[in-house]
Amino acid sequence: MRAVTRFVKSGVVGAAMLAAGATGASAQDSSDPIRIITNNWTSQLVLSNVLGQILQAQGTNVEYKSSDTQLQYTALAGGDMDFQVEVWEGSQAEAFEKALAGGAVDYGAHEAVTREDWWYPKYMNEMCPGLPDWKALDACAGKLATAETGSKGRFVGPPADWGKHYSERIQALKMNFQEVPVGQAATLWAELQAAYDRKEPIVLFNWTPNFIEAKFDGQFVEFPVYEPACLSDPKWGSNPDAVYDCGAPAKGYLKKAGSKQLGEKWPKAAAFLKKVNFTNPQIAAAAAMVDVDGMTPEDAAKKWIADNEAVWKAWLQ
């Protein structure tokens, strides 16, 4: 019994000392680890590792925390995690805004832009002349029909909860299509791989930058060009009675996000992270090392750091 109390006591003392150490060092960057969020796609993983490794080289402690794309914003706002390198406008804008209202901090945009929309492999250009125009695709619906969709063309859509309104778009544009939402991204790629190998027609949801462009040759379908009014004013566009009669923005932002305490506890690191700025080619190259060359994200990050010294040295100034 006595041994137990002694153990507990020493634990308490230890914790108190740790806490004292943490507050004492507040003038400099804290020795606590910065918790960098990792998601489950390549570019994000490699970029997170790039930044983590640079920070570590500067003597900052870093911890990687894997998280879901939606929940990470609650964690950022609540101070449970500290930094996210890829905030996508198309799929995460809403949750990101909410997090900003809840205390998270906008760490600025990358030069890279993002796009999320309907996408098809290049060999379909011969099957459906007129692509990438959406009207040509609509005319080609019969070739994309399956047993389940009947006479309608099959569009392999994103997971239903990703907040896209493709069924509405199909209706608004009076397209002869049906959306079949998948459960997760892996399903999209399995569909694409299978169709690609068999040279079958397929139209599916895709985004850039990601590893798909390195492995598969294809392009986005061109819908009526996006304007904010399209989503708010039914009169806008070809269908006077409906919204969503347009494509998605072709140049969505890619931002960085941090927790409130990031700037307070690690001012030097925060200044660096604010300056971080990746371009589309840089991101694609980073992802390709993993997806095409089969490296681990850690090794890919190491190689990227070695290859792009000038780039990241500038961010540290």
Add this chain to the structure above:
Amino acid sequence: MTSSAAVVRPAAARAPPLDLIAMVAVLAALLVLAQLVPVFDKWPEALVIPVRGWVTDFFAWFAQTAKPVTRAIAWLLAQPLALVEALLYRGIPAWKWPPLPWPAIVLGAALLGHWIGGRPLALLCGLASFYLALFGLWPDAMQTLAIVLVTVPLAAISGLLLGIWATRSRRAERVLNVIFDVMQATPHMAYLGPVVILFGFGQVPAMLATLGFALPPMARCTILGIRTVPRDVIEAGHMAGCTPLQLLWKVELPAAERTLLLGLNQVVMQTLAMAVIASLVGASGLGQKLLFSLQQLQIGKAVEQGVAITLIAIVLDRMTQAFMRRNPQRIAPGTPWVRRHRYLVAFGVLVVVTIAAARMFPALAIYPKELTLSYGGPINDAVRWISRNLFPYVKPIRDSITIWLLLPLRDFYLFLPWPVVIGIPAMIGWHFGGWRLALLPVGLLGFLMLAGFWTPLMLTLYLVTSTTVLCVIIGIPLGIWAARRPLAARIINTVCDTLQTFPSFIYLIPVIMLFQTSDLSNVIAMLAYATVPAIRFTYLGLLRVPQATVEAATAAGATAAQRLRKVELPIAFPEILLGINQTIMMALAMVAITALIGSRDLGQEIYKALPGADTGRGLLAGLGIAFIGIIADRLIGAWAQKRKKELGMG
């Protein structure tokens, strides 16, 4: 045989006509009613009770209020995990302590295997651990192992305590039984939602979700074990003058040891079954890497990682099983300490030697990357080859099943008015078990309807029915075949074992490549899991037909087919029914997994609710699946019981 047949016939002749006519009449009336009064066709959206919102709000409020408590619990659980992680792969950098070198763990596993189960087990343990190093999965595997090593004792101890409590209080047992029924019928994934809200993302929440899932079997085994300790042994304990505590620790628990170890075995298997799913809430390790591989379409790599999980599961399974079979050994008096503890000593020496050696040869500290192998490439190619070359044959089958079976069935289910859907199981329940059993489906399904889950519920029922029908068509003949030929039995058993321990996520990708994102893909993915019990129970049911009965039938001049149809199948029927019951449970468990393919059923509701922290939606959808399982279980159980009684086997 004659006497039981005599019992069956009048019962069969008496029961159906009246009952059946009455039931059909009621159903027809309900159908007509539905056409006349819309409320009795589809429950109006406006009358849906916003339970899910309440649950979500409650959890959000609770999470906020209980934050200090949940944080404290998370911190507490993180400590043992940190210790194990430090030992296995992290080391303590601050003190310049290295983690255990990989040869120490590989050989240590072999040593442990030898201690528990002799040379064969030692070989299995050693080779399986070496696989982890050889295929470059070491750190991930150690992360997974760390979670397992911390979660298993935690789940085992909490299950044990709950089980003990249940044996001490009848009321506690009743309450716990209901809770465990629901917990076990709720898909793994539904646990993640509340846990994420309360504990956030990462290893500890994953541990807690696993804990919730792995605990009921342990508690059940504890109850069973203590209840089945022979009365004489308990009374001997009483008469020796044991206090209640002494009785528990010195008599009941040791005497129930085997059943308790069975529970432990279940805990281990459940924990590993959660390994992949838990990575959806941020548990790192093999499961996370596996999902990542799938995300990158690297099926081969995913298979390597899946095999690693399976190997860990097999090793731990065999270890606990061997431990269960072990008998206490006589130790000759005067055996020296070193000899009595030779395994411990050997392990100590091993650790010291490997750590020293690892200082000189870094390859012994961390397995060098250059020496790792991979068979992922060929598997990738094989899967793509299959998708390319088998597709032309699969496509017509796929299309005809979709057009002629699945789509009509789906439309039929969606057409059915709700009173009919609720009425059918209620009537079946009334027929087999009286009004109590009739009220169960009314209450549970009614609740789901009022909570606004009707369409996903019907789509779930549709998928589960389709799967069950196909499982029966496939599983029963295979079971019969296995019961006839020992060789077939061995092959089928091996295939079944593999199917059940291999992480189900991996099947999904090839299935999608061949069958696309469709209901058929869902059905086939469920099929891979759910056929197993249909096969197993048919096989076991046939094996348990009394030898004398079979011989009597043969002596009476029955052909093999007659014997099967008239003697063996009827006697094995209750057992086969239980197999179908299990099939339904498995199919339901897979509903949540198939959500990853894409569907609109309750599984999808769970999956969708996960990232949005929409606890009410996920939890209620999980309960919905549990409800279907419980209803099926009770109805089929009552049916099997009735048949058994009629056969004089109850």
Add this chain to the structure above:
Amino acid sequence: MTAPAKISCRHLWKIFGPDPQGFLKRHGEAPKDEDFARENYIGAVRDVSFDVYPGEILIIMGLSGSGKSTLIRAITRLNDPTQGQILLDGNDLLKATPAELIDLRRHKMGMVFQHFGLLPHRSVLSNVAFPLEVRGAAREERETRAREMIKLVGLEGREDYFPRELSGGQQQRVGIARSLAVEPDIWFLDEPFSALDPLIRREMQDEFLRLQKLLRKTIVFITHDFDEAIRLGDRIGIMKDGRLVQLATPEDMVSAPADDYVREFTRNAPRDRILTVGAVASREHVPVNGVNVLASAKIGDAAALVLSSDKAIAVIDADGKPVGAIDRKRMIAALYPDGAR
């Protein structure tokens, strides 16, 4: 047997059902068979009273379902009786607190079970030492005592064996050794030899008698085997449907069965080895000459003498005083009660 009773049971009831106490009260503490049947209660022990005297072997005999098992569990409080009184050395056992009960079991009672009740995970030595272990005896002390007990029952050399490695008879020897380890005053044996083969059973009965000669315990012994009861018991109580039908010495029971049920058991009893000459002799006096028999002699031992004599032979007590006479006719009637009728 004038010494005060070691155990006294007074109006003991054990009733199974939803509300046994209420049931008893409703029927004025004396429910009848019809009451049990009507209300679906089971009267496993019904109004049983008896005394056990120090050093005596009392056998409770009955067929399965007669309530004998429930009775011994009521006396030991393994199952608390519904109503009644059990006096142990004059103290009411039913009023004992759990702590007192544990203390009593640790020091005064020992019990042997039909299926041995050995702890499968413990060696023979550890099983025998178990009661001492739970009462807190030091390792040295309890193992010494356990070794003595093991030697007493003839199992030396098997101390490190596990129960699964022993035969049934050997396992029960362990059970006996364990029950004696705490040196109890009162020894309960619940069908201890029923699970054994007939030959082993016989051997174990002899062993039991040998031990009792040595130890002189007060014994309550349950059996369903009338032969065993007669062979071992000082007195036998026969139970039927929860009631104690007759409690008597073997001789009284054989010579004067209380009812047809008891008579049915006694019919095939070895009368020659149970009845004494004194019990079957007439009270008439015949002159004591050279030939006479002791009243306490079993009739089987006197049979040859009596049957070969044409005249009645005098029966004398231990002091040589004549107490009666026995002739051939009486002897035949005593040996073959059915044939004589």
